[in-house]
Amino acid sequence: MIDLRSDTVTLPTPEMREAIARAELGDDVYGEDPTVNRLQEIAAAIVGKEAALLVPSGTMANLTAMLTHCPRGTKVIVGAQSHTNLYEAGGASALGGIVLTAIENTADGELELYDLERELETSSDAHFAQPALAVVENTHNRCGGAAVAVSHMAEVAALAHKRRLPIHLDGARIFNAALALETTPSEIAAQVDTVSFCLSKGLSCPVGSLLCGSREFIARAHRTRKVLGGGMRQAGIIAAAGMVALETMLNRLAEDHQNARALAQGLALIAGLTVPSVARRTNMVVFEVDGDAALARRFAAAMKERGVLISPRGGNEFRAVTHYGISADDVGRAAAVAAQVAGELFGD
Ligand SMILES: *Cc1c(COP(=O)(O)O)cnc(C)c1O
Secondary structure, three states: OEEOOOHHHOOOOHHHHHHHHHOOOOOHHHOOOHHHHHHHHHHHHHOOOOEEEEEOOHHHHHHHHHHHHOOOOOEEEEEOOOHHHHOOOOHHHHHHOOEEEEEOEOOOOOEOHHHHHHHHOOOOOOOOOOEEEEEEEOOEOOOOOEOOOHHHHHHHHHHHHHOOOOEEEEOOOHHHHHHHHOOOHHHHHOOOOEEEEEOOOOOOOOOOEEEEEOHHHHHHHHHHHHHOOOOOOOOHHHHHHHHHHHHHOOOOHHHHHHHHHHHHHHHHOOOOEEOOOOOOOOOEEEEEEOOOHHHHHHHHHHHHHOOEEOEEOOOOEEEEEOOOOOOHHHHHHHHHHHHHHHHHHHOO
C-alpha cells in the first residue's frame, strides 16, 4: 500500500527504536526524567523560546496553550479553516469555557487582517466576551499545507500586540514551514508568544508534541497539563524518539516537499482532476475529482483497490500527503494509478 492519507501514519526509524530501548528514564511528574528534560531544552532552543513542555499530542499542546492563556468566558480568535477551529473537538469551549471566534482565512492560510482588526476592537463594555488570544497556523493544514509568510505573521503580531493580546502558533509542521520559507523555526516563532509543534507527523515519532514559551508561561502550562491528565511518568520513552527526530529528521523533509511537488504536477496532467495551486507548497497535495461526491468516492475506492490510499476532505476533494516511507517511485506510481482510474471513470 502507498499510504498518502497523512504524515501521521509514519513509523519510527530504526534509530528511534534503538534510542527508545536505551533511554535513561525517571518520573517526569517529579521532573526527574533526564531524557524528557533534555528534549524540552533542545526543543525550546530550536524555536527560540525559554522553555518547553512535552505533551502527548498536538491537540493537547494547543488546548494546554489556550487554557493557560485564557480565563473562562474570554475569546480565542482563530482562522475559520484552522485545525484549532475544525479538528480539535471544541476542546477549548468544552473544557475551558472559552469562546472560539472564527474569522476568515485566505486561501493561502493567512488571517483576514481586516476581520482580525475588527475582533481586536471588541468593546470593553460588559456585554462582550473579551479577546484573550489569537491563534495562527503554519504550515496551514486545511489550506493545502501552505507555508505562511513570516511577514504575515509579523502583521498579525503587530496588530495583536498593540492591544496586548498574546499569539499562539499552531506549528504542528513548523519545520516544513521553515524549509519552504527558507528560514529557521526560531525566525517564524519569534513573531509569537507561544508555539506548539508535533513530533508525530513528518518527524515520524510514535507520540508527542511540544509546547514552547516563556519560563513563566510553561510553568503555568505544566499545571494545565496535569489538569488534562497529560502528566506522564517515564515519558523519556517518548522523548528519546523525539531527540532522534530533531537530530536526524528535519532536513529530510525537503524530500517530502519535492515528492509533493512531483505528485501535484503529475495529478495536474490528468483529465478529470483539478489541482488548485498552492503558493509555498510543502508536503501536501489537495485535489478535486471533477463531478459529484459519489463519483469522487468511486475514484478513491478504485485507487485503494490498486494500492493507493488518499484521504477524503468532504465533497469531491482529497488530500495526499508525502512523508518518510514514501519514495519518489511511490509518488510516480500513485500518479500513474490515478491516471488509470481517471481514464476509466472519465474515458468516453
Ligand atoms: C495534526 C495537527 C494538530 C494536532 O495534532 P494531534 O497530535 O493529531 O493531536 C494540530 N494542528 C495541526 C495544524 C495539525 O495538522
